[in-house]
Amino acid sequence: MSGPTPRVQAATSRGGDVRVTWDAGVTARFHACWLRDNCPCPDCRHATTGELVLDQLHVPVDVAVVEATVGPDGELDVRWDDGHRGRFCGGWLHAHRYDDPADRTTAPAPSWGAELGAPPRFTFADVVAGGQGLRSLLEAVAAVGLAVVAEGPTARGTVVELADAIGFVLPSNFGATYDVVTLPDARSNAYTALGLVTHTDLPHHAWPPGVQLLHCRENSVTGGESTFVDGRRVVEALRDRAPDALDVLTREPIPYRYVDEGADHRYAGPAIELDGAGDLRIIRYAPNVVAPLQVAFDRLLQVRRAYQALGRAVDDPAHVVRYRLQPGDIIVNDNHRVLHGRDAFDPTSGRRVLEGCYVDRSELDSKRRVLARGAA
Amino acid sequence: MSGPTPRVQAATSRGGDVRVTWDAGVTARFHACWLRDNCPCPDCRHATTGELVLDQLHVPVDVAVVEATVGPDGELDVRWDDGHRGRFCGGWLHAHRYDDPADRTTAPAPSWGAELGAPPRFTFADVVAGGQGLRSLLEAVAAVGLAVVAEGPTARGTVVELADAIGFVLPSNFGATYDVVTLPDARSNAYTALGLVTHTDLPHHAWPPGVQLLHCRENSVTGGESTFVDGRRVVEALRDRAPDALDVLTREPIPYRYVDEGADHRYAGPAIELDGAGDLRIIRYAPNVVAPLQVAFDRLLQVRRAYQALGRAVDDPAHVVRYRLQPGDIIVNDNHRVLHGRDAFDPTSGRRVLEGCYVDRSELDSKRRVLARGAA
Numbered sequence: 001m002s003g004p005t006p007r008v009q010a011a012t013s014r015g016g017d018v019r020v021t022w023d024a025g026v027t028a029r030f031h032a033c034w035l036r037d038n039c040p041c042p043d044c045r046h047a048t049t050g051e052l053v054l055d056q057l058h059v060p061v062d063v064a065v066v067e068a069t070v071g072p073d074g075e076l077d078v079r080w081d082d083g084h085r086g087r088f089c090g091g092w093l094h095a096h097r098y099d100d101p102a103d104r105t106t107a108p109a110p111s112w113g114a115e116l117g118a119p120p121r122f123t124f125a126d127v128v129a130g131g132q133g134l135r136s137l138l139e140a141v142a143a144v145g146l147a148v149v150a151e152g153p154t155a156r157g158t159v160v161e162l163a164d165a166i167g168f169v170l171p172s173n174f175g176a177t178y179d180v181v182t183l184p185d186a187r188s189n190a191y192t193a194l195g196l197v198t199h200t201d202l203p204h205h206a207w208p209p210g211v212q213l214l215h216c217r218e219n220s221v222t223g224g225e226s227t228f229v230d231g232r233r234v235v236e237a238l239r240d241r242a243p244d245a246l247d248v249l250t251r252e253p254i255p256y257r258y259v260d261e262g263a264d265h266r267y268a269g270p271a272i273e274l275d276g277a278g279d280l281r282i283i284r285y286a287p288n289v290v291a292p293l294q295v296a297f298d299r300l301l302q303v304r305r306a307y308q309a310l311g312r313a314v315d316d317p318a319h320v321v322r323y324r325l326q327p328g329d330i331i332v333n334d335n336h337r338v339l340h341g342r343d344a345f346d347p348t349s350g351r352r353v354l355e356g357c358y359v360d361r362s363e364l365d366s367k368r369r370v371l372a373r374g375a376a
Numbered sequence: 377m378s379g380p381t382p383r384v385q386a387a388t389s390r391g392g393d394v395r396v397t398w399d400a401g402v403t404a405r406f407h408a409c410w411l412r413d414n415c416p417c418p419d420c421r422h423a424t425t426g427e428l429v430l431d432q433l434h435v436p437v438d439v440a441v442v443e444a445t446v447g448p449d450g451e452l453d454v455r456w457d458d459g460h461r462g463r464f465c466g467g468w469l470h471a472h473r474y475d476d477p478a479d480r481t482t483a484p485a486p487s488w489g490a491e492l493g494a495p496p497r498f499t500f501a502d503v504v505a506g507g508q509g510l511r512s513l514l515e516a517v518a519a520v521g522l523a524v525v526a527e528g529p530t531a532r533g534t535v536v537e538l539a540d541a542i543g544f545v546l547p548s549n550f551g552a553t554y555d556v557v558t559l560p561d562a563r564s565n566a567y568t569a570l571g572l573v574t575h576t577d578l579p580h581h582a583w584p585p586g587v588q589l590l591h592c593r594e595n596s597v598t599g600g601e602s603t604f605v606d607g608r609r610v611v612e613a614l615r616d617r618a619p620d621a622l623d624v625l626t627r628e629p630i631p632y633r634y635v636d637e638g639a640d641h642r643y644a645g646p647a648i649e650l651d652g653a654g655d656l657r658i659i660r661y662a663p664n665v666v667a668p669l670q671v672a673f674d675r676l677l678q679v680r681r682a683y684q685a686l687g688r689a690v691d692d693p694a695h696v697v698r699y700r701l702q703p704g705d706i707i708v709n710d711n712h713r714v715l716h717g718r719d720a721f722d723p724t725s726g727r728r729v730l731e732g733c734y735v736d737r738s739e740l741d742s743k744r745r746v747l748a749r750g751a752a
Contacts, residue, residue: 031676038668050635051565051664057573057687061680096668104670171544173742189427197433205738207583253652259426264745265738269651276629276646288427292414292472294480300407304437311433362581362641366549369640 005091007074015064020076020093028097032065035078039086108279109143111232113319120144124152128165138368145334146228152328159215159355162330167363170209172202173263180354182347187260189288198227198314198341203284204256204265210361212335216325220350227341228321231283234313235272248306250274255291271310282336285310314339336361381467383450391440396452396469404473408441411454415462484655485519487608489695496520500528504541514744521710522604528704535591535731538706543739546585548578549639556730558723563636565664574603574690574717579660580632580641586737588711592701596726603717604697607659610689611648624682626650631667647686658712661686690715
């Protein structure tokens, strides 16, 4: 936050709500019940945990404010009709106002297409040093959903160093980390030289891992360029060109399945989930692991067409960023938003060795907020 | 699956779909496009990965069947108008039919209330032996969302043994495992002697961990009984008594936040998410970590009332199972469905030491399916 802490200048109680005006001239209303719920006194909130001790369940929704006055340091002093008193910091109230829609919402980061050119670039040394270098990476992942951490070592385990800087490795059925190399008895198309349709990882999990790290240790093959697509741009394209398909994709479950000797993962959920504001919450798209559709007979072709429309939007060259991984690069991508793939390559032309792992998206966001503490 | 593999007895192509009759007399239609998508031949599906090689994106939705006949072992032989031919095992087709709604849906497990009495009980030795003992536990977690693994050791790390038998430990901001003990500088109400409202864990994560394991190492205090509530029963109660509140709870985001020195976790999502069939997908309820509501001014009291209605349904004694943890018990609960809490206890009356960790729900389900392979 920049500038001085806003101070309350005037407060007018109308029983059910209080109208507060700050010194900067901003005005907002707060419900008496909202204020009671958020009373910061140690009887209502635990002194060390900061968590609620107040039993909100038994605060009546129609609790009223009897008196609202301005304290000596621009605080709001409130007395409710249950006899309780509380004092709110003016700056805290300002930061938590909800009266104006603009106070409550932050615009989602803009989407991107091929015009992005390449993933935003950071260097390994800067990022693993922590502090501002790490923060810049995490801000880019939050805003763009994609970044490359370049000029790193090519040793096995490097990807774990980066994961540990961000949070910790989130294990999956592929292990804590996994090698993306060509294997004769591949249990996933990833472990072949086949091209991989631009996709999201692990859609057969109820909640796929939120962040993927993919470290390039060697890349001397012909072909094998990486592709990236912003799911948010895909949603925008569908909303423009195929709104009915988008509607189907947000409602009808697409079943995914992954099977090997020790695993049998299945999940069926909408390919696209939007939040209440219509923004992308998660996209699940991986046509190579789609299981047989199980939808109503008379809706099946409609669902099939919608999924095909999604695939066409993902493959649209206007949406695709193509990037050749360099040894020492680590791609960081938001697996709930950004799809990734690769062109086919010639396995006899050289070696292509990647090591990958996942990180929880909430952990990345938490670290980003912690690093922002005290930063201007 | 029981009984012999169903064999196809008759097949009638009508171009856009094929009507199949099995020897048991069951009949179902399959779209020509669905059959083409699922052709099992090695040109369409990778021989070792089992994943699709066929590019479904370029299979026309209106592909037609030219010929459908019955093979020598009760298979379905199909020729499409793109010139491709495929052979489907009769049993596979039978298992994946979707023509009748009853073929596609499985009824959700019944909900429970106080009448459950106690969590279904298993013993540590049986469960960690794997095989049928482990499978029984995992089936109970899938059906009831709650179980106790009893008669185990009381040593630190025992909970990890169980996690490793099920899958692997899912780390969180509380570490790989965490001790639930009374601490003077508690960073969560869990680490006090306060009662804990029956709640779900980590609602401030975009996707809270799906399975909680909580191992009782010592319990000699007065009080501190554990409580469990089936979120599915809560949804049923709200649907009966407060359908408007349920509707609000599935739409309006409730913000949760957890802060300590190294973490700042925030998430705002509906307290109750239902799937397309109206069944509970996930419940997030933890009033002690609710952040200040940020909803439209004129809807705020409605949201507050709905959340209070949810709290009342959770606290309804008809819904609560109360259980006193014994040293050596490990509670296993579905954190997306079953809420847990504890009564306050007297920290001077003895010791209460729990060790907890999380496991991914998709990993548990995967292990359950793997253990069911080949079982009658």
